[in-house]
Amino acid sequence: MRIEDLSQLGYVRVAYPEALRKLVERAMLGWQTFCALPQSEKKRCSKEGDRDADFGYMMRSDHDQKEQFHVSLKDTFELKQRSCCIRDPHAVEFVIATDMLIYRIQPLIAEFAEHVERVYGVVGLKSDVLESAADWTFRYLHYYGTEHLLADEHIDRGGFTLHLYENEPGGEYLDFDFVWRPFPIDHAQTVIFPSLGLQHRSQSALKALWHRVLATPETAQNGRFALVVFIDFPGFRCQNIRKQFGNRPAGFNYHLDADAFEAVCAQ
Ligand SMILES: [Fe+2]
Numbered sequence: 258m259r260i261e262d263l264s265q266l267g268y269v270r271v272a273y274p275e276a277l278r279k280l281v282e283r284a285m286l287g288w289q290t291f292c293a294l295p296q297s298e299k300k301r302c303s304k305e306g307d308r309d310a311d312f313g314y315m316m317r318s319d320h321d322q323k324e325q326f327h328v329s330l331k332d333t334f335e336l337k338q339r340s341c342c343i344r345d346p347h348a349v350e351f352v353i354a355t356d357m358l359i360y361r362i363q364p365l366i367a368e369f370a371e372h373v374e375r376v377y378g379v380v381g382l383k384s385d386v387l388e389s390a391a392d393w394t395f396r397y398l399h400y401y402g403t404e405h406l407l408a409d410e411h412i413d414r415g416g417f418t419l420h421l422y423e424n425e426p427g428g429e430y431l432d433f434d435f436v437w438r439p440f441p442i443d444h445a446q447t448v449i450f451p452s453l454g455l456q457h458r459s460q461s462a463l464k465a466l467w468h469r470v471l472a473t474p475e476t477a478q479n480g481r482f483a484l485v486v487f488i489d490f491p492g493f494r495c496q497n498i499r500k501q502f503g504n505r506p507a508g509f510n511y512h513l514d515a516d517a518f519e520a521v522c523a524q
Pocket residue numbers: 411412413468
């Protein structure tokens with residue numbers, strides 16, 4: 258892991274263990290089966306009517322055309338209870354599989370946090386990250402839009418983001434020269450990049466990376482399925498990222514020092 262890439266490229270590549278990849282692929286098959294269920298069944302895994310619930314299945318069509326499913330350790334008990342109402346057990350296997358994924362990604366996450374702690378002087382990051390495992394959020398995504406952009410340019414909530422799966426290319430990041438470039442993702446490697454929490458915690462030595470998702474002819478036809486993990490730790494919480502940062506230009510945070518960044522976050 259070349260951790261210095263974080264301040265030079267904006268992200269770091271991490272080796273993708275085959276055992277982890279296989280688990281992820283199985284979970285994604287379950288997620289695709291779930292997406293094909295009637296809406297009335299999918300809603301059994303959601304807190305319908307509460308748009309701020311941030312729980313289980315969520316349909317989002319106001320900004321990006323997508324449906325998503327959040328799984329985290331703290332919600333596992335309730336999610337498993339609700340999953341029992343789904344008639345096809347294969348469709349909810351990914352909820353159970355996520356339990357194991359949390360432990361499988363732990364070594365990667367620990368290694369990343371340890372390197373960041375040492376190289377960028379972020380004291381206590383590794384223990385804070387590992388103690389927050391119950392709050393790590395696995396986001397299963399299904400984009401079904403046909404327009405040029407499947408996901409608008411944005412920065413992520415939480416501390417940092419691990420990419421685990423996408424069935425098609427199209428993910429791009431904004432580099433520090435403000436040029437959009439494709440993420441280098443393949444079966445043997447994936448990426449971790451900082452979000453707002455890590456910019457805050459590193460006193461702006463690391464920058465929350467802007468990214469977006471483009472449609473391809475394949476995704477326009479068959480949709481785009483993806484899995485990312487938001488790694489949280491205490492100290493920074495952005496309740497409504499769109500409201501707080503949505504009207505700021507992409508990359509606005511790249512040249513902010515710690516004080517300027519905190520001033521923006523406080524607004
Ligand atoms: Fe994102």
